[in-house]
Amino acid sequence: MNFKKVFEVALGIVTSVGGFLEAGSIATAVQAGAIFKFQLLWPILLGTIVLIFLVEMAGRLAAVSHHPLPSAVRERFGFNFYAIVLVASTIVDLLVLASEIGGACMGLKMMSGAPLAALALPVALLAWLLLWNGTFGTIEYGVSLLGLITIVFIVAAIKFGPQYSQAAGGLLPTLPTHDKPHYWFIAVSILGATISPYLFNFYSSGAVEDEWDESDLVPNRITAGLGMGFGGFTSMAVLVCAACALYPRGIDFTRYEQLPLIITPALGMWGFWILCCALFIACFGAALELALDMAYVYAQTFGWAWGENKKPADAARFSMVFTIILLIAGIIITCGVDPLKLTLLSMAATAVILPLVVLPFLVLMNDRKFMKEHTNGRFANFVVFFSIVMASIIALVAIPLEIYGGS
Amino acid sequence: MADGGDEMHLVRDVLDKQLVDHAGHDPMGMADGIVIEVRDVNQPPRVIAIESGFPVLARRVSPKLEPIVRWLGRRLGVRRGIVYRIPWSRVRSLDVEVELDVDADRSPAKAWEHWLCRHVTRYIPGSGNFLES
């Protein structure tokens, strides 16, 4: 590898780490830590491992077949099947996007005291301005580099001085002793938050846009492994903070306003300000990626011109998709939906539809017509297949229990 | 396309693939449908065209959906609900994409793109619109 490649890989890792946390991973990890201490670290670990596989696969698909994921799935399975995927992921992505806008607004609200309803549309507008005027590089690298501020969670977790041996015990799945339905609901929400379909969709589109070829396969593997791997650490750190700060005091995480409590005991008042910034940046960055991802998905499904490096006039329908989507998400939050409840629900919903998105992807990755000699290994197939199917089944059981179970 | 008796799988190699124009590899929609003509009993059916457009997709999902989409297209669509049909003779090559011997900018495939440029994006700064200013 030459210097340029090394630099690209390093940049890729840094942006993955900076872009890892978002409303869903923060909210689910804090809930888990507050109620179950370290016991739910394992879904973060499992989710991160599956995500590493999926991101690597998305990059490999783009490098070998020069197809982004949506058009490859449509081509392989036909439009009728893809229409189902499209409808399901549009609904879920819209909910997730609204959650991210909500999370970003909460970050601003805690700093300024302004009401959520007044912040939602301006935040959506800001996101839209960046997408309309920015290039892929400014969005991917700029926002993700700022996202490195989320390392504050790792700093705080270390300062808390948790019992590391006990925390390590949480990396292996164990059965809950209390709040059983809630335990599984949070577990699948964590999986849904970690294995975000928009992440690998987005990644494959970026790889096609950057014209990857087979020489990018090794850098792709390193970027996916280290980037998502370290990213998983930031998520675990959030859980550890919550386990140290909220669990002993018996505080249940029900409102975003409680979020600073997981950091201020370790870092004091400046921790509060950093946390608010981190929440805003993490959610805002995810909102940008999600809006862009939905534009990619629609353009690639219907064969329109697409690309964040194109001027909006050269990809007018593509640009219209992110415009409309951001507007709808902004309106949802303006209407007064509780961002935290929306986040938790949309993460569990993501877990439900995962098989719909991931199983066709797995079939593609084993198809020699697309992948030539770079098809998946059996281990990757095994891990991804079983994790996804399990997560979906548990989610289908846990969501009704959570909604009707009297919480 | 070269006449070499080369065999092609119409579903695998054509249907649901990206259509691009010849000059700039400009995206022109997807191969949503393929039209075949049955002739004499002694002659094999002939592939005559590729179709692209929402009514074609709607028909695939459900025959009941097609008239609704066509009606919407007539009322609201820039293309007036008409399906874009590309004669098979315009197909130049089949690879990752289906390359057509057509100029994308003059074809109905980009009607929406041009309509949006004229009516929407030109009024928004930073869109890089050729009609801007």
Next chain:
Amino acid sequence: MKRRRFHLELLLGAKVIDREGKFAGHIEEVRAERLDGETVVKDYLLGRGALAQRLSITGLSTQAISLLGGRNNVVTHRVPWDKMDLSDPRRPRLTCRAEEMEAVG
């Protein structure tokens, strides 16, 4: 016979019966070739799967199982163009018996 047109995408997954009304398979693929400057249909490939093919998922379910190392080939039989009666494209019929179809793959 009059010239008629039909849509290939609607033929996909259609149930094919043979001369005697027996189920022969679902249409999975249509192969074409260049002949005298025209592109003409050469043959139809049939598969025996039911629901998965009807939804044109082309065997997603069978493949999900065979993912862990199995091969995936849903096509079972080949029908030359002149053995397929498409006078009603919604109800394709073989002009021969199902047993006479050539097995593939």
